[in-house]
Amino acid sequence: MNSLTKSGLGRLAVAASAALLAGCASFSRDGGIDDVARMTQERIAQPAPLKRDQDTQAVQSEIRTLLSKPVGADAAVRIALLNNQGLQATLADLAISEADFVQAGRLPNPGFGFGRVRGGGETEIDRSLTFNLAALLTLPARSRIEGRRFEQAKLQAAMQSVKLAADTRKAWYGAVAAAQAATFADQVRGSAEAAAELAARMRAAGNWSALDAARERAFYQDALTQQAQARLQATTAREELVRLLGLWGPSIDFTLPDRLPDLPAQPRLAANAEADALSQRLDVLIARQDAQATAQALGLTQTTRFINVFDAGYVNKSTTGAPRENGYEVSLELPLFDWGGARVARAQASYMAAVHRTGDVAVKARSEVRQAYASYRTAYDIARHYRDDIVPLRRQIADEVLLRYNGMLASTFELLAESREQLTAVNAAIAAQRDFWIADTNLQFAMNAGGTTDSRTAQ
Template sequence: MRAGGLICLTLLASGCASIQKERGHAEVAVLVEERLGRKTRWNQGTPEDAEVQRHLDTLLKEDLTSDRAVEVALLNNPSLQSTYEDLGVSQADMVQAGLLSNPTLSGSIGFPISGIGVAEHEFSLVQEFVDLFTLPLRKRVAQEQFIADTLRVAHEALSTAAEVRKAFSEVQARQQLVELRRRVLEAAESASDLAARQREAGNITELERAIEQAGAEEARLVLAQEELALVEDREHLNRLLGLWGPRTQWKVSEMLPAPPSEEAPLERLESLAIRQRLDIDAARKQASLLWNALELARSTRYFGSVEVGVHTHRDANGPRLFGPTLSLELPIFDQRQALIARLESQHRQGEQRLVELSVNARSEVRAARARLLSLRLVAERYRQVVLPLREKVVEQSQLQYNGMQLGLYQLLTAKREQVEAYRSYIEAVRDYWMARAELERLVGGRLPGDTGDASLQPPSPGQTTQPTQPEHGQPRDGGTETPHEHGQH
């Protein structure tokens, strides 16, 4: 009995384990902060969660920026919080893999039917023996699975941050486009009112008046579409941030920044992605753990269930007996050949997934890099060439209008074309920042040597790149008044 008790204590000491709630998420928080510079948190209904909610309110009271939006999402995105729970599931599986199977206690007692003799009874305590030898390898497989799950969760956090940055750039651009369309509508309404007065005076034809009225109505419809798109973009960002109720009243005051004056070095991004991407690292760990699982199955294929224990027995008219027991499963039919074949296929699948993911990552990085550079070129051409040319067209049109060599509506047309060029510039800048966020996601973190200057602002329509001296009959700003102002004039 003393030997049986010693075996029980040994098995109990080796088989017990505990769950640590913060385990795994601490590693995720470190990985995310290294790559984004922002903290993340797993809400578990603790008193610290209330402090996080107060911090969220503080962030949302101020003007929202791209970095603050990412921080809000990391702390509050419901889908991300749900993904964090995968760490708890994975940790439970890891702890379970480190536990020994429970011993089995069995017993029986028999009573004489005829009433002659004494009762007969027996008891046994049995423990699965193979578990003692396979426990270290099983724990290693489970630990590698937990590491792979941790990397996948961190990758989801980085992907969420990239989506938030893209959605935030969309909102910034849409706000500027809405404001731009309002100015276009004001100019179109002014032109329509002027055309109505000129028609009453008999200075223009009914066709010219109808053209201006149609232009004003079309501008009104385009503004309505832009305002609806802004609502949809804000709600998309609200979903990513996990906001509802009063928290959705956040404001974005800063304009969409222009591309930085110098682009960060984009060489060797493929190698950086292979080295830094967390989903690739997770796939690498997954292939490794499948190999270890395969080795475990191969090493125990000729060992069935082995149960070792103690047994005590007393016959009706005999002495009490006590001794060890051994029960062996003979692997005659099932030698785990099906399990081994499945694990071999899964291991090969894991290796091919790793190769596929690596090849796709390299290709996606190359494509994203080419897109980023192309969009940067488009934005720069608009800012350096197209917008100054459109400004020059408006300036020259203004001069000819002042000299009565050009009609008012031709001047307004030139101004509208300038506004349309500015709209295209805003969209190009928006696409640049969205492409940049996507490239950061594809390389698994910030771009090397990132020196983006968020203080640069895109020029407003009519902004002069080179100051000019006002001439006789020319506005003092060099012909940069808005169509609305000129219409009033």
């Protein structure tokens, strides 16, 4: 082997060694789940038990424990994070992203060629060992790019986890409020039924007009319809919660608290809401990661614009009756027709698109936080108005009517009518309280994750 051959192979070995040291990657211990759990926990203000390939028996045991008593909002979120199959699919996608990252850091396999030709009493044997030198040299850059993609996949998985937690919490508020509303609808129906029966008896005795008796009967029929609608709404809201929890079979027979949580003493303040959102919203972080990864891809495209196929390797050739020949060969695509300008232009356009998308996400983030806070503050004021003004006033009126009834200054029908009005006010207060807690969840989601969850408003 001459000195040129030795020096060429030596440089090839040095390049391969450098690529091996710079680009080697292996699977992580947790597959990125720990980072996803940490980001989720920071944004939902409770532990996030995220695992892939979980111990089914241990998970089901914990879920049964949580379901054995009335399920609160935090417990519902924990069950969803443990048991929701859609989230498990997202975590599996995270494993795919890690596999792509590890694959990008692996050295490409060498190619081995062997040829044997025999004829005229001679045998010629060709042996070659080739490496994709371009892949070797660009391995560190490709590994860094896929590393950023993996980090982006972690952010996307955290986004799905936070969204699931928000959807579950809102579904919990909706289910509890719907159950409360159904209970009050039962009471309204009972009051209307009593009034209708009394009116029918008084009409039969000739002490009540046909018009007044018909009005009481019509109100009773309306109350029956409202009761059926309230029960259906309670069933629908509960089933939505069940789906998010990933439950089926006997496990769906869990109980919920009898009432919604009380309003906080004071509403949240809007100070630094926009700045906080831009620093911690997951969709903003994802957009930034995408722009950075695209920028790195642009640099890689510019580096390799003329090198599509660059193979180098060792060649050994022997012929019968002749000394063995050794050397190396290099194959290089010549840029005669395609100088790579289109690929570079495409990469530059992709980068600018990523930059503009990042700016668009930032503008939307600011707007969504402002809108979510406005909804939150309005919902708080309305719920507090019902709690502090409307419901106490209806209760005072009911007490006064009861005093007049006891003094024979008001009829039974006036007492029943006022009872129905009070129940209606209480039912509206429940809806306002539910809307506040849903608005609170929407505000937290707008601050921490971004985008929109399933729209849930008062029914």
